[in-house]
Amino acid sequence: MPWDKIKLNDGSEIPSIAFGTWKLGKGDDGTGFVEQALDAGFSHIDTAQAYRNEEEAGRAIRESGLSREEVFITTKYSGSDGKDIEDSIKDSLENLGVHYVDLYLIHGPSLARPDIPTAWEQFEGLKGAGLAKSIGVSNFNVKELTILLNSAKIKPTVNQIEFHPYVYQQQKPILDFAKEHGIVIEAYSALEPITTRPGGPVDKPLKKIAKSKGVAEEQILLAWAKAKGTVVVTSSRRKGRLERYLDAGNIELSEQDIKAIDEAGARGAVAYRIRDWGKRCACVAAVGAFVLGMSYLSGVELY
Numbered sequence: 001m002p003w004d005k006i007k008l009n010d011g012s013e014i015p016s017i018a019f020g021t022w023k024l025g026k027g028d029d030g031t032g033f034v035e036q037a038l039d040a041g042f043s044h045i046d047t048a049q050a051y052r053n054e055e056e057a058g059r060a061i062r063e064s065g066l067s068r069e070e071v072f073i074t075t076k077y078s079g080s081d082g083k084d085i086e087d088s089i090k091d092s093l094e095n096l097g098v099h100y101v102d103l104y105l106i107h108g109p110s111l112a113r114p115d116i117p118t119a120w121e122q123f124e125g126l127k128g129a130g131l132a133k134s135i136g137v138s139n140f141n142v143k144e145l146t147i148l149l150n151s152a153k154i155k156p157t158v159n160q161i162e163f164h165p166y167v168y169q170q171q172k173p174i175l176d177f178a179k180e181h182g183i184v185i186e187a188y189s190a191l192e193p194i195t196t197r198p199g200g201p202v203d204k205p206l207k208k209i210a211k212s213k214g215v216a217e218e219q220i221l222l223a224w225a226k227a228k229g230t231v232v233v234t235s236s237r238r239k240g241r242l243e244r245y246l247d248a249g250n251i252e253l254s255e256q257d258i259k260a261i262d263e264a265g266a267r268g269a270v271a272y273r274i275r276d277w278g279k280r281c282a283c284v285a286a287v288g289a290f291v292l293g294m295s296y297l298s299g300v301e302l303y
């Protein structure tokens with residue numbers, strides 16, 4: 001079976017591809033896109049307090065005719081509206097119309113207030129109370145995961161992070177650390193090389209491999225993320241694309257294919273870092289020029 005379930009360190013199982021609701025909006029549109037994904041065959045919905053469409057996701061799940069056990073629901077504590085962790089999960093459960101979520105994540109390390117150990121202890125309490133079957137984190141680096149593990153009674157099951165060929169080298173220490181501690185990596189924005197960074201070095205091997213296999217480029221990127229052992233969290237408003245994403249679970253990449261994508265990703269990462277630095281320098285220069293210009297016009301001398 002293409003996108004098999006993966007065993008988490010607390011004994012639960014997670015479907016290895018998820019449909020994410022970020023950017024899908026509210027109202028009928030939001031509900032419709034989740035319904036479409038469930039209809040296409042997705043059984044794992046990834047939402048968050050911050051996406052403001054948990055209600056829409058919940059409605060789509062109820063209207064799908066699938067039982068609660070057939071859909072794996074992830075949501076996240078995003079610190080929205082100044083609410084604490086306990087109030088937030090209660091709101092999320094009400095919005096989703098369920099008694100528990102399958103996975104509850106701290107959306108980012110800066111939301112772990114007043115500190116990571118205290119916030120994680122509260123997450124452990126939610127699992128104990130049965131409000132979340134599994135608990136995990138998102139966007140944590142090795143240092144933050146180490147702080148968490150030093151006080152944790154329950155290990156996080158997953159760390160959901162940005163993951164695509166252009167950040168692979170940068171994220172590798174987190175992948176290695178997670179593997180060592182039995183934490184599953186969830187990959188978001190796996191399609192970045194074609195969505196927001198087209199024209200980079202990954203294009204060439206991607207096109208070549210996709211052509212040789214007669215599949216779409218986005219399918220190769222998902223197959224690459226799968227080959228790295230991650231749970232892929234992706235999205236689309238188009239049914240045909242959703243079906244292709246699911247079919248991508250059948251694509252076997254060779255060692256050579258994976259190496260070609262890894263190497264192109266590493267080359268692109270350097271190019272993008274230089275570009276980002278260039279942008280930052282240009283920004284600093286523009287601010288400097290503005291300040292100098294204003295001081296000249298107002299007659300203020302700067303030392």
Ligand SMILES: NC(=O)c1ccc[n+]([C@@H]2O[C@H](COP(=O)([O-])OP(=O)(O)OC[C@H]3O[C@@H](n4cnc5c(N)ncnc54)[C@H](OP(=O)(O)O)[C@@H]3O)[C@@H](O)[C@H]2O)c1
Pocket residue numbers: 019020021022023046047107138139160161188189190191192194195217218233234235236237238241
């Ligand atoms: N934890 C976090 O901090 C965090 C951060 C970001 C995302 N996430 C989660 O991850 C989910 C997915 O994030 P993402 O949207 O960044 O993921 P993604 O899987 O990289 O991108 C999905 C987008 O790719 C577009 N796409 C697919 N194939 C394409 C092609 N060949 N050409 C152009 N566009 C193409 C789709 O557009 P169409 O709709 O037109 O098909 C869709 O909007 C989110 O919904 C959210 O649940 C979590």
